Amino acid sequence: MGCxxxxxxxxxxxxxxxxxxxxxxxxxxxxxxxxxxxxxDRHDIDHAEHCEIYREHEGPE
Amino acid sequence: xxxxxxxxGEPVIITAALTGGIHGKEANPNLxxxxxxxxxxxxxxxxxxxxxxxxxxxxxxxxxSFSTDRFEAIDEAVRRHADDVVIQHSTGGTGVPAEQRxxxxxxxxxPEMASLDMGPLNRYEYLTSENxxxxxxxxxxxxxxxxxxxxxxxxxxxxxxxxxxxLDRRDLAAPVYATLIFGGGTLTPPRPRNLLNAVDNLxxxxxxNTLGFGRHQLPLTTMGILLGGHVRVGLEDNVYYRRGELADxxxxxxxxxxxxxxxxxxxxxxxxQARKILGL
Numbered sequence: 001m002g003c004x005x006x007x008x009x010x011x012x013x014x015x016x017x018x019x020x021x022x023x024x025x026x027x028x029x030x031x032x033x034x035x036x037x038x039x040x041d042r043h044d045i046d047h048a049e050h051c052e053i054y055r056e057h058e059g060p061e
Numbered sequence: 062x063x064x065x066x067x068x069x070g071e072p073v074i075i076t077a078a079l080t081g082g083i084h085g086k087e088a089n090p091n092l093x094x095x096x097x098x099x100x101x102x103x104x105x106x107x108x109x110x111x112x113x114x115x116x117x118x119x120x121x122x123x124x125x126s127f128s129t130d131r132f133e134a135i136d137e138a139v140r141r142h143a144d145d146v147v148i149q150h151s152t153g154g155t156g157v158p159a160e161q162r163x164x165x166x167x168x169x170x171x172p173e174m175a176s177l178d179m180g181p182l183n184r185y186e187y188l189t190s191e192n193x194x195x196x197x198x199x200x201x202x203x204x205x206x207x208x209x210x211x212x213x214x215x216x217x218x219x220x221x222x223x224x225x226x227x228l229d230r231r232d233l234a235a236p237v238y239a240t241l242i243f244g245g246g247t248l249t250p251p252r253p254r255n256l257l258n259a260v261d262n263l264x265x266x267x268x269x270n271t272l273g274f275g276r277h278q279l280p281l282t283t284m285g286i287l288l289g290g291h292v293r294v295g296l297e298d299n300v301y302y303r304r305g306e307l308a309d310x311x312x313x314x315x316x317x318x319x320x321x322x323x324x325x326x327x328x329x330x331x332x333x334q335a336r337k338i339l340g341l
Contacts, residue, residue, distance in 0.1 A: 022122070033084070035185070
């Protein structure tokens with residue numbers, strides 16, 4: 001399903017890329033490609049469990 | 062390998078880690094990501110003195126790929142730009158199932174070398190690349206069957222124990238080749254005495270390669286040259302040329318290392334010499 005804060009953009013804050021890249025709306029920045037695997041719940045990874053940005057943004061349950 | 066290798070002026074193998082799988086163009090826009098970009102970077106790095114290129118695969122948006130097809134596309138591009146360089150595929154992959162970790166070994170033709178992570182390491186706050194002994198043995202077995210030489214990646218001193226354990230469990234062709242890795246987090250702290258200690262604890266007859274992340278790349282690889290070892294540089298490990306100045310290219314980092322090695326009296330190994338040294 002993927003992280004609700006994930007967006008794909010080719011430009012933000014004056015930085016441009018040829019291809020759209022993973023952008024974290026919670027952190028307000030493009031993320032590392034490896035972190036994008038967390039955002040997209042790819043492989044054995046789950047953003048709700050493995051992303052500290054998501055967990056911090058969602059706050060304690 | 063020892064200081065005697067330095068005194069005797071033995072050739073030093075420079076490995077260029079061109080792209081990696083963690084950061085991308087968001088860290089340095091000069092980091093190559095597409096097959097063609099990686100191929101051109103390999104050509105320039107080889108011209109600058111790299112005998113080995115360490116390769117990861119990425120999708121066009123920079124995200125990690127483990128597919129055999131993508132590695133083959135990258136290899137084809139590398140061969141167009143650097144037809145003699147030794148190709149080394151990564152088998153690393155935090156959070157990635159074992160089956161996918163083996164995909165880079167299954168290209169046609171297979172790579173001459175592939176990385177083999179020697180144990181666990183943490184990523185971010187909630188991820189660990191487990192690298193169990195079972196996975197290490199399975200990847201090593203597939204490398205053996207396909208004629209691929211493992212490059213043993215030693216991320217911390219505990220992994221030196223794992224190297225000895227691997228040699229107890231499995232038959233590895235001589236010479237054993239280990240990359241000693243220094244940085245933050247789970248890695249060996251990047252201090253000169255820790256490189257000396259790591260070298261002292263290698264198995265008899267093992268060759269070593271030195272990898273320092275970030276600002277530790279230059280001093281620790283230089284020290285590795287003095288200790289008779291080989292070195293790895295490139296944008297996977299360090300995106301800066303000097304403090305506050307992004308590197309222009311992988312080749313720029315290779316050129317500096319080649320210049321230092323020559324000044325220190327160790328010629329830079331050609332791919333042919335590297336194959337002989339590594340027993341490929």
